[in-house]
Amino acid sequence: MNASEFTDLVDRYCAGLLDQEAFSILESTLRESAERRRQFRETMATHAALHEIVDVYDIDQEAADLHGISLAEIMNQEAAPNATTTPDRGNATRANGQPMWIAVGLACVASLILGFFTLRLGEAMPDNLSHAIVTSDDESIGIRTKPRVPPSNSLLPPTRLVSNRSIALIKSAVDVNWGPASTPLKVGEVVPSHSVRFESGILEIVFLSGAMIVVEGPAKLDLVSVDKAFLHKGKVRCYVPPAAVGFAIETANTKYLDLGTEFGVEIKPDGKQELHVFDGEVRVDSLDGTITSQTVLSGEGLQQKSDQEWERIASDPKQFTNTTDLSRRKTTQEKKSYEAWQEYRAKVMNDPSLIVFYDFNSQAENPQVLQDLSKNAIDGSIIGCELTAGRWEKKTSLEFKKPSDRVRLKIDGEYQDVTMTAWLRIDGFDRFFNSIFLTDRYEDGHLHWQIKSTGQLDAGLKLAKLKRRIYVTDPALGYEDLGRWIHLAVVVDLKSQMLTHYLDGSPVEQIDLRTGSEAGEPGPPVETIRFGNAELGNWSPVRIYDDSPVRNLNGRIDEFAMFGRTLTEFEIRELYNQSRN
Structure with missing residues (x-):
C-alpha cells in the first residue's frame, strides 16, 4: 500500500x-x-x-x-x-x-x-x-x-443531529432491495457520514447544503459531508441549487465539481465512468494525475475509454432517472403498498384474539365515531381531533394537537396476555408523558402506554398494594424521528412475566414484569390486566395520581390494535413490514 x-x-x-x-x-x-x-x-x-x-x-x-x-x-x-x-x-x-x-x-x-x-x-x-x-x-x-451510552437525566430526548453531525435526509426510497449486507435506511431519517449500499431500486437523498441526488441501484455511495459524496458504483443524478454550488461527486480517481446546476455520473460494471451535464457546468479534476482538469458544459459529457483516455460525448438525460420518473414510480409504489396493507388488514381482522382494531380509515356516518373493525365493535368517540392525511395519500388519520383532543373508548374484561400496536407520527415531545393509550383509573391491573419527553418508551402497570411498576426503555426516539411515521408495539406476557417494547418491527427492550425498570428484589407476579374506560392520545384521570395530569399527544395516529395474546417477534415484524408505506 x-x-x-x-x-x-x-x-x-x-x-x-x-x-x-x-x-x-x-x-x-x-x-x-x-x-x-x-x-x-x-x-x-x-x-x-x-x-x-x-x-x-x-x-x-x-x-x-x-x-x-x-x-x-x-x-x-x-x-x-x-x-x-x-x-x-x-x-x-x-x-x-x-x-x-x-x-x-x-x-x-x-x-x-x-x-x-x-x-x-x-x-x-x-x-x-x-x-x-x-x-x-x-x-x-x-x-x-463501542461503549453503551447511559441514558441522559435531561427531560429532552437526545438528538443524533448534533452527536453524529448529520449531513443528509433520506427523502424517499422506491422499490429498494437493500440486500443482506446492508442496514436499511428509513424514509425521513437524517443520517451522518454513512456508507449506502443497495442492490436495486432508487434512493432520493437531500443534503443539508440543499443539493439533492437520485441514486439508482445496484449502487454503493458514501455520504461524506454536506457537499460531497463518494461513488463506488451505480448511477447518481445531482440537482444543485445556487446555495449548494460546489457540491462534488468523487470516485477513486476523479472529482466532479458542480458549478451549477444538474449533472449525472455513472460507474459501469466494468469500472469505466461517464459524466453527463444537463444544465450548467461541471469541472472534472483528476485525483491521480492521469487526466488534465477540464470543464464540461451543458449538453456535453465525458466517457472513460481507459485509465488515461477520455472522450467527449453528448449528454443523455434519458440515461438517468429524473424527478418526473421518480415521482411516477413513487406513486406506483405507494399504490402497491396501500393495496398490500388493505390485504393484510383483512388478516388482522380475522385474528380471533383481536380485542379492538381502529384503522382510522373506516368512518361511520357519524364523524365523531371511530369504527372498531373487530368483532367486539368497541367504537371510539372522537373528541376534538381533526381528520387529516395518514401514511398514504389515500389513507386518513386523526390529528391530536389541543389538550382536549382524544378518543374515548371502553374495554371490559380481564386478560392474561396483551399486545398493543400503533402507527403514529410524533410532532413534538410537548409533555413529560405523551399519551398513546391510558386508562382513566390507575388501579389493580390497569396498563398505561406512553412516550416520555426524553424519547423513552414507557409502560406502567398498577398492582394491588403497590403504587405502580414502570417499564421504560433507554431513549429510543429523538428529534430526528419527529414528523415521520413510526410503528410501536408493547407485548405483556404474564406466562413468562416479561414486557417487551418494539420500534419499527424490532424489539427495543425486554423487562421483567416483577421488577420493572426500578432496581431491587423481584416483587409479586402480575396476575391480570384490565382496562375499563380509556383514551387514545390523552388522559382523563378520575383523580390526580401524580404531578403530570396533562398528557395530550402532539401528533397523529392512523392505526391502533389490541390483541388478547402475545404476538411473536416475527408477527410484529410482519405487521410492520406489511403495513408500512
Missing part, C-alpha cells in the same frame, strides 16, 4: 465510511508497519482537533464534564513555570511572550478534545462496525468495543 492509498483509507476511516473489508486492510497495515502506526496517531490527533474546533467551548465543556472538571477552572488555573523560560512572578510567560496559563490551558483543551474524540470514535463508524482501532505509546494495537 503506497502513501496515497493509506492516506485515503485513513481519511475514509475518520469519516466513518469503511466497510468491513477496508477496515480489515487498514487494521492489517497498522499491525505490520510501525511507520503507518505513527502516521495514524498523528492523523487522529489532527482530525480530533479540527473536527471539534467549530464548537470548541460546548464540546470541550462536555468532555471536561466527563472528567468531573470545569473548563473555566482549567483555563484560569495557575501554570507551573516552564524550565526553559525565565519565570516572572507577576505574569509567567513562554519564550514567545504568550501568557503561560494560555499555553497550558490550550494544551489541556487539546488533550480533552483528543480524549473526547477517542470516546466518541466508535459512534462515528458505520452501523456494521461497532469497534474502533486504538493505538498506544508502545505501538500495540487492539479493538475497543
Whole structure:
C-alpha cells in the first residue's frame, strides 16, 4: 500500500465510511508497519482537533464534564513555570511572550478534545462496525468495543443531529432491495457520514447544503459531508441549487465539481465512468494525475475509454432517472403498498384474539365515531381531533394537537396476555408523558402506554398494594424521528412475566414484569390486566395520581390494535413490514 492509498483509507476511516473489508486492510497495515502506526496517531490527533474546533467551548465543556472538571477552572488555573523560560512572578510567560496559563490551558483543551474524540470514535463508524482501532505509546494495537451510552437525566430526548453531525435526509426510497449486507435506511431519517449500499431500486437523498441526488441501484455511495459524496458504483443524478454550488461527486480517481446546476455520473460494471451535464457546468479534476482538469458544459459529457483516455460525448438525460420518473414510480409504489396493507388488514381482522382494531380509515356516518373493525365493535368517540392525511395519500388519520383532543373508548374484561400496536407520527415531545393509550383509573391491573419527553418508551402497570411498576426503555426516539411515521408495539406476557417494547418491527427492550425498570428484589407476579374506560392520545384521570395530569399527544395516529395474546417477534415484524408505506 503506497502513501496515497493509506492516506485515503485513513481519511475514509475518520469519516466513518469503511466497510468491513477496508477496515480489515487498514487494521492489517497498522499491525505490520510501525511507520503507518505513527502516521495514524498523528492523523487522529489532527482530525480530533479540527473536527471539534467549530464548537470548541460546548464540546470541550462536555468532555471536561466527563472528567468531573470545569473548563473555566482549567483555563484560569495557575501554570507551573516552564524550565526553559525565565519565570516572572507577576505574569509567567513562554519564550514567545504568550501568557503561560494560555499555553497550558490550550494544551489541556487539546488533550480533552483528543480524549473526547477517542470516546466518541466508535459512534462515528458505520452501523456494521461497532469497534474502533486504538493505538498506544508502545505501538500495540487492539479493538475497543463501542461503549453503551447511559441514558441522559435531561427531560429532552437526545438528538443524533448534533452527536453524529448529520449531513443528509433520506427523502424517499422506491422499490429498494437493500440486500443482506446492508442496514436499511428509513424514509425521513437524517443520517451522518454513512456508507449506502443497495442492490436495486432508487434512493432520493437531500443534503443539508440543499443539493439533492437520485441514486439508482445496484449502487454503493458514501455520504461524506454536506457537499460531497463518494461513488463506488451505480448511477447518481445531482440537482444543485445556487446555495449548494460546489457540491462534488468523487470516485477513486476523479472529482466532479458542480458549478451549477444538474449533472449525472455513472460507474459501469466494468469500472469505466461517464459524466453527463444537463444544465450548467461541471469541472472534472483528476485525483491521480492521469487526466488534465477540464470543464464540461451543458449538453456535453465525458466517457472513460481507459485509465488515461477520455472522450467527449453528448449528454443523455434519458440515461438517468429524473424527478418526473421518480415521482411516477413513487406513486406506483405507494399504490402497491396501500393495496398490500388493505390485504393484510383483512388478516388482522380475522385474528380471533383481536380485542379492538381502529384503522382510522373506516368512518361511520357519524364523524365523531371511530369504527372498531373487530368483532367486539368497541367504537371510539372522537373528541376534538381533526381528520387529516395518514401514511398514504389515500389513507386518513386523526390529528391530536389541543389538550382536549382524544378518543374515548371502553374495554371490559380481564386478560392474561396483551399486545398493543400503533402507527403514529410524533410532532413534538410537548409533555413529560405523551399519551398513546391510558386508562382513566390507575388501579389493580390497569396498563398505561406512553412516550416520555426524553424519547423513552414507557409502560406502567398498577398492582394491588403497590403504587405502580414502570417499564421504560433507554431513549429510543429523538428529534430526528419527529414528523415521520413510526410503528410501536408493547407485548405483556404474564406466562413468562416479561414486557417487551418494539420500534419499527424490532424489539427495543425486554423487562421483567416483577421488577420493572426500578432496581431491587423481584416483587409479586402480575396476575391480570384490565382496562375499563380509556383514551387514545390523552388522559382523563378520575383523580390526580401524580404531578403530570396533562398528557395530550402532539401528533397523529392512523392505526391502533389490541390483541388478547402475545404476538411473536416475527408477527410484529410482519405487521410492520406489511403495513408500512
